[in-house]
Amino acid sequence: MSAQPVADPTTDATVATESTVSTVSTVDRTVGVTAPLGFRAAGVAAGIKASGAADLALVVNDGPSDTAAGVFTENKVKAAPVLWSQQVLRQRRLRAVVLNSGGANACTGPEGFQDAHATAEKVAEALGVGAIDVAVCSTGLIGERLPMAAVLSGVDGAVAALGGDAGAGLAAATAIMTTDTRPKQAALRHPSGWTVGGMGKGSGMMAPSLATMLVVLTTDAVVEPETADAALRAATRVTFDRLDIDGSMSTNDTVLLLASGASGVVAAPDELAAALTSVSADLAGQMRADAEGGTKEITITVTGAASDADALTVARWVARDSLVKTALFGSDPNWGRIAAAAGAAPAELDPDTLDVTINGVLLCRGGAKAAERAEADLSGREVDVHIELGIGGGSATVLTSDLSHGYVEENSAYSS
């Protein structure tokens, strides 16, 4: 698994065109949810956002299968569309997902739940399926009702605009953007003959669980519901769940997987999980690169922990520490703050066996200075922090960004 950008489509020979993807197992960012067979998508401007930008997306699974799985926020305050989608996903089947930006429909009471239901009902009616076959995702400001007239007429527009080509997938990926500066898509064609595609949004509030991250993954593999569920959980656990920008956890986080079976090829469970992980890791990397105000792409790797869980705890503690994040924004390899953040984590740690390496330079060995800070070069955008605890064999990696003036600016001026 790698969250690094692969194959810049403008320069790489394996670039895909239209609805095809490259025939090697390389993640392709020029296509998304419509890369696998059996899917159509659309993105339209429904008038939910005051700006008039695209704000409503639809992804339809034309089958023959309608297997689906989902992973949702663990926040106890869940948005109405999350409550709705969790409910309909109990049957592990979906024919469509409708997504809107411009409003989270969270903390909106029973009326908000009615709005989510009405949106699903409207989609179902247009597609000739049941409301129980339609998941709903929303993102935007918490605490305000959605402008339902705009949402419902937007559904009509989206159904009319549905298409199976790459342009339709891109339109959907664009319509779910909030503070994102770029649409986020990825796809991977497996040598066995099936494909995984996906789109996501999230450039802030991405956190311990999956905060305001909306992701729709699609595949044309033939998959049993139990396999789909297990593969999706395995993929999110090491990708979206390891992306921790500001430690906040949204009320709306949702990652959905829809499987059409249109390739006619049964995917081996471990191969499906691996492909979902590759696409998810790529989307997570795109989200980190587009983090609100971020100027650094930071990878925190902890090794030598008493357990993988301990390693993850230490990595998260360091990733969320405001003093570490501001130091890295200032390109200061301040390993002392990293050591202090690690030592504050509720995990086993011995200061005498603690090593900290930043961008390849061992700055702290055995809990004390090993080299001058100036030897680590942080002038670039990528920062690799490696913390060796010297206790056991546990390891984990977390992706984050820095805490910049831009972060403060966006989040103090923008109500989301």
Add this chain to the structure above:
Amino acid sequence: MSAQPVADPTTDATVATESTVSTVSTVDRTVGVTAPLGFRAAGVAAGIKASGAADLALVVNDGPSDTAAGVFTENKVKAAPVLWSQQVLRQRRLRAVVLNSGGANACTGPEGFQDAHATAEKVAEALGVGAIDVAVCSTGLIGERLPMAAVLSGVDGAVAALGGDAGAGLAAATAIMTTDTRPKQAALRHPSGWTVGGMGKGSGMMAPSLATMLVVLTTDAVVEPETADAALRAATRVTFDRLDIDGSMSTNDTVLLLASGASGVVAAPDELAAALTSVSADLAGQMRADAEGGTKEITITVTGAASDADALTVARWVARDSLVKTALFGSDPNWGRIAAAAGAAPAELDPDTLDVTINGVLLCRGGAKAAERAEADLSGREVDVHIELGIGGGSATVLTSDLSHGYVEENSAYSS
């Protein structure tokens, strides 16, 4: 207990002069560690800071008693002076505390511990006591050795400058400042005839436990070591431990209590705890007001929780949430982010009984909007957030500040 500023000394008639304190139980900020009988203090420029500012302080307990207690950081990465002071405090007696700014002496290995020991030894020699009677506190950059020649000659200067008046106490409070913009002192005279005084530093890295906060409390009450320890723990638990600026936890946090017994009056345990709490709350309030880059003084109160522990967990989660803190910096009463942060806390919470009130305006009732955000006025410096969980009788209050451009600026530019 109140962390609010009391009696502006420039306008209040109860203002104290020199080494006396007002005779009512009002906290007085014009005096500090030398307010109780039996204490001398000094603050000098030892040359540890490159700026040439005062950087070494000494507080001496002339007795007759030498009872002492301490509370230290819970970070597993502890600075050398913390390890030293924890060790000498096992006997629950101290004759002096030497404190320096300009360097944390943390992550400095066995050599750093030797430096702390040598500093205590130097103080002990000058005062004619044992090194085991001397605690050491340091604050500043992690990972660098202290310039010991400067520290040791600074001790000589401090011993020569020792005085029992208010000016000497102020000099000590000034010498421990790092990014603080003001020295922080407080004192309270108990009607029974004994006094508590104190000084503190900390305007950043103040956190779950007590991060880089150095506090010395003094009293001339006659106190048994066990009583001193219990009273200090009770006071810090509801004051310094409830101040959470950025969620970070320092390697150097130390709160010490020295009791001279010079008043000849035995303090009742609960009265001593109450007085220590008042002085500590006042110092904590001063620290919040001086938080790095802070433009708001935020009080988060959680009521109706299943337990006090749950209330504290929710209050801390909200206090540390970057999205909440940036919204409040922008004077945006964004209760949705507060609800989301509360819902993410590992505590019992029912979104349907969640109320959020900001500066007296009930904005969210039963987990949904109760009033327009604009009705809450956040134009002033003080922000009161009240979260009612509607579950049980648990409550807790946490003090914090906002996340501003100033915070990012100070912490990205200043290596501490």
